Amino acid sequence: MSVMPAVSGVSGTTGVPGVSGASAGLPGASGVSGMPGASGDADAGEAGDMPAPLAARARLFPALVAVYRAQLSRARVARIPLLFVATFQSIGIMILMRGVVDGGSEARSVVAGSSVLVVAFVALNLLAQYFGQLRASGGLDHYATLPVPPSAVVLGAAAAYASFTVPGTAVTAVMGSLLFQLPMANLWILLAVIPLSGAALAGLGAALGLLAPRQELATLCGQLGMSAALLLGVLPAARMPQVVSYARDLLPSTYGVEALARSFDGQPDWWAVCADLGVCAGVAVVSLAAATWAYRRAAVR
């Protein structure tokens, strides 16, 4: 309780506070100059500072693997129930469509559309929601203050979400083939369809999630994208009005659907399949680049 002599000079000006109007206060900034080392010409001392060595950056591939692994571990707690939802949804759609289409090319596009829908649900919709939430809550700060290349975060997350879709897509394709009695000999094409359309849709989802000004909008965009993939992918293209079929051509999932649908033919046109997958790959590169750019933009505001 003793008055310290060292501060009497200062307390002289603050004798007032406490009882009678504590807000009288000190003249603000004068307290600041009491810092050690800030004596007058702080700049001179600062100029003499040798810049400290920077710690190593995380390299792209190991960082990508670390993000991928971490994201995949989330599957156990968060993603498996949703994957069930996605799979049941697709199987349900195929059962419904059985009454509408009667084999042939329409059946192929229904099965292919329903299978790729699982990819759209997880990679586009859920990833858009994930990044939207991460951005809105400030969770991106965690990654932004680690020396990790932005593309590693985006690619790692996108790859993990695309991987989540593998079991659901495979189950849907097999079930659909059984339902519509389609040949399963060429289903191995899923090994190319899932990663390529997964990458394209995940890139799109990540970009939407990171660019949407609000979290709800990110969710909305993801849902809309998935609805578009559902309507434009599952419904047979031949029955669509001209305008809608243009929209269908713009949606990257369409090319995954087409590639898979073609593979159900007895003698698939492999060049056309490759062309479709090539479009998927091209869109994937562009959308992942866009997502990386969006990540940079979202991380430093």
Next chain:
Amino acid sequence: MVCTVRGLVKTYPAARGRRGAPATPAVRASDGIDLDVVRGEVFGLLGPNGAGKSTLVRQLTGLLRPDEGRVRVLGHDLVRHPERAARLLGYLGQDSTALDELTVSLAAETTARLRGLETRPARAARDAVIEELGLGEVAGRPLKKLSGGQRRLACVAAALVGERPLLVLDEPTSGMDPVARRAVWAAVDRRRAERGVTVVLVTHNVIEAETVLDRVAVLDRGRVIACDTPAGLKALVADEVRLELVWRTEPPLDVPEVAALRKAAEACRAAGGGSGRRWTLRLPPDDARAAIATVTGGPAFAALDDFTLATPSLEDVYLALGGRAEGADGLVKA
């Protein structure tokens, strides 16, 4: 000098009103901030909610670009090269969303990997920090399933893993029990003693600020209103003591001394003191003694429930310095 801040200004633009959300005016969250943090010290930023503490640390960590001013960390200009911050400092933000679904051990390991460590050193660092913070029992559980304090501790583990010469921690111990708190401060102290690590810390816990900080800058409305050691700041108001009175029933205002005390309490209340039946007064020691004599005798004593007499805390300093009158709610005492 580890960290130098000069003339930092950051204004959040005004938001247009939407349906259901009123328009908010532009906020000057940093209003000409100057700071110097020297090597090896634990430097605190203290202030109520909305004082601009988090905005300031976000600019120190390259997450937010200031409108004006300079930020130099370990000789690097972070306004020009914000991406270097990640290679100079470890940051603990307020949010844990990025880690929530990971297990404690995977959160620490992944963060170590992303901080540039190879697999084996990352695992070693993970094991060390989990051991150090006593997280062994919950290491296999996802953060989401932990209590608030444990989850915060796991985030601290992620912030500490992988060596950095500067740690920027935004309310590291919020929600923690005393054991966890002690573990955090022990871990911080060890890094400081062994490697000369510097710590910049945001807190609004006054007691904690007094015990762990070497120096503290008091922020109010985006300005540094004082900067000194906790003892030095307290010395500003050392010629006063704080007296708190709690009345069981209506205090006897017909006693002139009690009426005078009430007047003083009202003046204090205007500056953020107590209210109603709880009076907070800041008085010179002699006056406090006289006040206690008054309230512990006669009709006043019959109405008195409790009183405490204490030396000033940083909260009193904050009020005495002209901190926002209503803002003291943001400062936590316990």
